[in-house]
Amino acid sequence: MEGANIYAINIPDARLTAKGAWDLSVHITDLEILKTITVTGDMNIGGVMLRLVSDLAMTRDWSDHELWWPEENKWLNRSRSTLDQYGVTAAAKICFTPKHKIIRVQLPDLQYITVSVDMSSTVFKAVCDLCKSLGIRHGEELSFCRHLPNQALKKNTVISPDLPPAVRLQDTLPRGGGAGLQQSRSMNSLDRRSLGTPTPPANGVSYHTPSPHGTLSRNSHNTLSSSSGGEKWHPFYAQNPYTTPLYAAPEKGTVNIVDGNGQHEDVLDVDLARSPQTPSREATDTLLRPRTRLEKARQNAAWLDSSRSLYEQGIREGDTVLLRFKFFTFYDLNAKFDVKRINQIYEQARWMLLAEELDCTEEEMMLFAALQYQVQLQSQVPQAVSQAPEDDIDAALNDLQTTLEGVNSPTFYNDIMQVPVLSDYLQFLKPKKFTLRGFRPYFVVLRDTTLSLFKDEHDTQSEPSLEVNLRGCEVAPDVVLTNAKYGIKLQVPMADGMQEMWLRCVSDAQYAKWMAAFKLASKGKTMADSSYQAEVQNLLSHLALQHTSHRQDIDPVALNVDLDQYVAPRFTKKNRNHKLSGRVMDAHSNVRNLTATEAKLQLINACQRLPDYAKHYFVVQFAGSRKEELLAVTPNQLIRLDINGRMLKTWPYKRMRDWHVNWYKKLVVVEFDDEVVEFWPVGADAKNVHEFIGGYIFLATRAEDKNQTLDEAEFHKLTGGWKA
Structure with a gap:
């Protein structure tokens, strides 16, 4: 008897009713009642939910409900697992919620939409389902992230997975009614309709309005122990407590578009293919403007864990999350089928340029501004109707003919016994801190992936002055067209670290050939690769767009463009508006015949050539080192840099054997053929860094077959952080 009293003291609100049986308190959130059911430890989760709804004796659809354990911050969604396997005891307070x-x-593109999502599914699945509902192909390239305040860029702060996002809509709502309430509740939602005001309670009795989706507060595990059976929920949507119907399960899948009243929408009222030039003030306030690579690294701490649910990471009903392209490898980008996707990629790249997240030269900025201006002009013109279905058959036949006949290739491609060689006179310099030496002419030969320098073309049979293998090197352009400067910067991995080399060409054609060859050599490919000629032509086209003609017939009205909408602030600060407007209009003369989609694709392609594009920085501390450094994760390699951005070493993914996280030490371990690299992320969670590495490797496995299905299990296997 004495033992029973002790047991009752240790487990309040529970009593033994039979041997091995005990009472479990369950809070039904959308009914705002606290229900107690008798269970045993070997009862599975499905049986618990069945007993719960049977005791309610209420006829309704419960298929969208699951059990949530607030204290452990997890869903009990494995229906065959038992309460003992989950560790649920009589002291647990469980919620039964949609x-x-x-x-x-x-x-x-900084537009806002309101959606109903499955808060129990992984972020990866929720994003893919959302993109499918929006008509954006290949949702595996996107993910959710939190909005960070500007102060987060000033110091390293690891964001807890359970931290609520900085933007919480319901926190901005006033508690009273009236006109101010309607204005503050305008969420730029899909149909822009007023959300209305709450109906005042009758007879002076105070009622609280339940959430239309039976939401839980962040402190719901504290309110469950109160006698009221739940907290008073401040309405996210203005609902009448007397007439609001109980929430029904979604009919159209995991993600549903909803209007301002929480009702399902059949048509999206936001144009995803044509974005407004000027977004709302609220949207622009969410933009971060990192100034250094260190701040860019801290910005990456905002990404949500793709293998956990939104609810498990502190996202609650009414919260705002940011949907962004996370991996910059855009698969099968088709101008006909990806109008929405192209526009969203373009808009994200555009705002990265305007926020100075991407660094570029002044000539490149003028081209970017001209392309944006052309998109804006074309958005006011009806676009051409898409091609007829018969054209698809013609295109397929043309592709088949090209495949069977092959493409035209240089003569040395046809000789399988001949190694492709590129040779010419170039200016060469190996920069050092203290040297007065300038560029010197050398006869440069690129054979396979090996770069050799000779003093003269007649000395090619003798020992070269310098010979390096470019496999795994970093290639960056150094072009200033106004000064006729066509430079190429190489960072070559050597035994003692990364060695920097500069080369200069004399013309567009020479630069395009060498730049394309260096890019292929850095990936371990030669000029025999079929993509070489296409890359040369792309580089020539890109340079042609940057050449200005200094036209004198520019429309004076066109010079009055708002440069802040097209040009990054650091360029407008050091140039007069009239002069800068003239240069933008001059650059626009090269792109004025492009359609909106063509201009967007040109800007995307130009951004992909920028050195910092698709480089995701993290502040880390490597094993054996006491100082903080930077790690850049790219689509094909890892790069180690010092805190000032100087490259120290590269590790191509092709040499990678295994990568995982030591969860006890929060240590990322990457095993290569000849070494093991270990580092601690300082400004982000270890899973965040690991997910970028595994995510790019997963996306690289996508086959050319357009009908392949997305393997979610393989994604979680590569990004989960567990040792294979």
């Missing part, structure tokens, strides 16, 4: 809840999503 999985689908309404959140607010900021798209890459």
Whole structure:
């Protein structure tokens, strides 16, 4: 008897009713009641939910409900697992709540939509389902992230996975009614309709308005122990407590578009293919403007874990999350089928340029501004109707003919016994801190992936002055067209670290040939690769767009463009508006015949040539080192840099054998053929860094077959952080 009293003291609100049986308290959130059911430890989760709804004796659809354990911050969604396997005891306070809840999503073009998502599914699945509902192909390239305040860029701060996002819509709502309430509740939602005001309670009795989706507060595990059976929820949507119907399970899948009243929408009221030139003030306030690589690294701490659910990471109903392209390897980008996707990629790249997240030269900025201006002009013109279905058959036949006949290639491609060689006179310099030596002419030969320098073309049979293998090197352009400067910067991995080399060409054609060859050599490919000629032509086209003609017939009205919408602030600060407007209009003369989609694709391709594009920085501390350094994760390699951005070493993915996380030490371990690299992320979670590495490797496995299905299990296997 004495033992029973002790047991009752240790487990309040529970009593033994039979041998091995005990009472479990369950809070049904959308009914706002606390229900107690008798269970045993070997009862599975499906049986618990069945007993719960049977005791309620209420006829309704419960298929969208699942059990949530607030204290452990996890869903009990494995229906065959038992309470003992989950570790649930009589002291646990469980919630029975709908999985689908309404959140607010900021798209890459800074527009807002309101959607109902499955809060119990992984972020990866939720994003893929959302993209499918929006008509954006290849949702595996995107993910959700939090909005960080500007102060987060000033110091290293690891964001807890359970930290609520900085933007919480319901926190901005006033508690009273009236006109101010309607204005503050305008969420730029899909149909822009007023959300209305709450109906005042009758007879002076105070009622609280339940969430239309039975939402839980962040402190719901504290309110469950109160006698009221739940907290008073401040309404995210203005609902009448007397007439609001109980929430029904979604009918159209995991993600549903909803309007301002929480009702399902059949048509999206936001144009994803044509974005507004000027977004809302609220949207622009969410933009971060990192100034250094260190701040760019701290910015990457905002990404959510793709293998956990939104609810498990502190996202609640009414919260705002940002949808962004996370991996910059765009698969099968088709101008006909990807109009929305192209626009969203373009808009994200555009705002990265305007926020100075991407560094570029002044000539490149003028081209970017001209392309943006052309898109803006074309957005006011009706676009051409897409091609007829018969054209698809013709295109398929043309592709088949090209495949069977092959493409035209240089003569040395046809001789399989001949190694492709590129040779010419170039200016060469190996920069050092203290030297007065300038560029010197050398006869440069690129054979296979080996670069050799000779003093003269007649000395090619003798020992070269310098010979290096370019496999795994970093290639960066150094072009200033106004000064006729066609430079190429190489960072070559050597035994003692990265060695920097500069080369200069004399013309567009020479630069395009060597730049394309160096890019292929850095990937371990030669000029025999079929992509060489296409890359040369792309480089020539890109340079042609940057050449200005200094036209005198520019429309004076066109010079009055708002440069802040097209040009990054650091360029407008050091140039007069009239002079800069003239240069933008001059650059626009090269792109004025492009359609909106063509101009967007040109800007995307130009951004992909920038040195910092598709480089995701993290502040880390390598094993054996006491100082903080930077790690850049790219689509094909890892790069180690010092805190000032100087490259120290590279590790191509081709040499990688295994990568995982030591969860006890929060240590990322990457095993290569000849070494093991270990580092601690300082400004982000270890899983965040690991997910970028595994994510790019996963995306590289996508086959050319357009009908392949997305393997979610393989994605989680490569990004989960567990040792294979």
